[in-house]
Amino acid sequence: MLLLILEFAIKVKSFFQKLILRKSAFLAFLFLLGIFLLSVFIPFLSPYYEDIYGAVHFKAAGQPPSFSHWFGTDTAGRDMFTITIRAGFYSLKIAFGVVFLSVLVGSPIGMFCGVASKRIDEIIMRITDGFLAFPPLILPLVITAVLGPSLNNVVLGISASWFPWYVRIARSQALIISSLDYVLISKNMGASNFHIIKNHILPNGFNPILTQATIDAGYAILTAAGLSFIGLGAQHPDVEWGLLITQSRAQFLNHWWEVFFPGIFICLTVVSFNIIGDQFRNFTEEKIR
Template identity: 40%
Template sequence: MNAENSSNIPVTPAFNSRKEEWKRSWYKMKKSKLSMLGLIMVIGIILIAIFAPVIAPYPGDAVGNTIAFDKMNQPPSLEHFFGTDEVGRDILSRIIYGARISLVLGITVLAIAIGIGVPLGLIAGFWGGKVNAVIMRITDIFLAIPSLVLALAVAAILEPTLMNIMIAISFGWWPWFTRLVQGEVLSLKSEQFVLAAEGLGASKWRIAFTEILPNCTSTIIVKATLDMGFVILTGASLGFLGLGAQPPIPEWGTMIAEGRVYLPEMWWQATFPGLAILFTVLGFNLLGDGLRDVFDVQVDGE
């Protein structure tokens, strides 16, 4: 009898509400051609990064110290679609593997920035008073310095490696999430669901992280999506300056730095890595703009 009754339990209104909300969001997303284009571009980059060993025509040129002087500086052809570099490595294969590095860099930096910035923003906004003043003044100090300049300063102190470049960029990125979440918390802390939780005797930590934080999720997702492209661009800039991943690692900024020496005669060595950066940054920006319209949030201010 119990089993029979359990199979007829109706779906809760909350579940139906969330399901309908996702349907409406997806419908709004599909109406924007540019947003869907951005989604397709981002999915394409992710698939290229995942299946790089299968897609790359010459995987050894990207993961090893391959040197083939008989193929050096060859222009784009049917054998090498994007040409070869100064030591005969296939540029297309290196760009494909470079997608992995760029995505790992972006995801790692944003994970660190969110892990630091979001809790600090929650604490500052909900606790208020001296706690808010101390956290936000420290945040303002970091925000007063442009992210790229701060990343350059930190990267110049550290050894030029991929891990250190992630740390350097993260050093200047967390304040944006702190400022964003703090503003969201200030607008939510007087809502009825927060007051009800306080009336029931819930602790401040529980209210902040189980009641308020879920309502900030959409804003954080939109911010992270929009920032992904800029983080990748910042990483490429540091790589171009020689402060990031070092050769022979196929990082796009480093590839442009190596190829610029041969401009304009051997234009393909710097042009195609640059187009890869353009494609990736544009895809994440279009997707982020679409998500911002879908969730109807405002994350500008940088």
């Protein structure tokens, strides 16, 4: 286990060394890191921290961007910069929660299918195909409608729709790696499926999974925003960017800043995740070559 941790640490170090050499990927990483740190500490840094918890200031309502309110104020007089930055915390929480849960559930199942008997593989993959038969938004809609709109249910709903893709990715990697000569020799010497997964498939087949997870993190934020738009997303006090846009869409023509700034942050965050994911894919391909 210690060797796996050390190997993973070496891979991460090598990846970040290459990341620094590619300016676009490095800037994307700095942006995401900056958003995360700001969103965590904004309650302690902003003079308008009370706005995060629902304070209202009707005398300051509907003000456009200014030196005192960088992103303007909403119809309740709350500072849009403070609540937009804080909303980033919950949007990133959704992104990381979805990919973590999807990978945690999907990857072990896929790796097991890659080394299991054909009958077990067939049964599990047909069940997986059943999940994939649903359009991507159907399961999140059903789960949040049944369990109620909340941040945790959004994460659960999106993960239920996405984990089958990680089953397929992990299975394909397991099939490729388990057919290599040194793995076949290990099998012939009596190695168990668990040993093969732990020592061969997991260390060598996780990069494509991590690449896909990085890209999916951005799309998880978009999907959560879509659920918020129809009233099935995160609810107060877990206000994410999609909910900010939903709450302000009626005032868009008169108070454009209430929609513009959360929307810009969604776009920049999705693009940043995509850039880092592409860089991770390039890093993996270079390693293979």
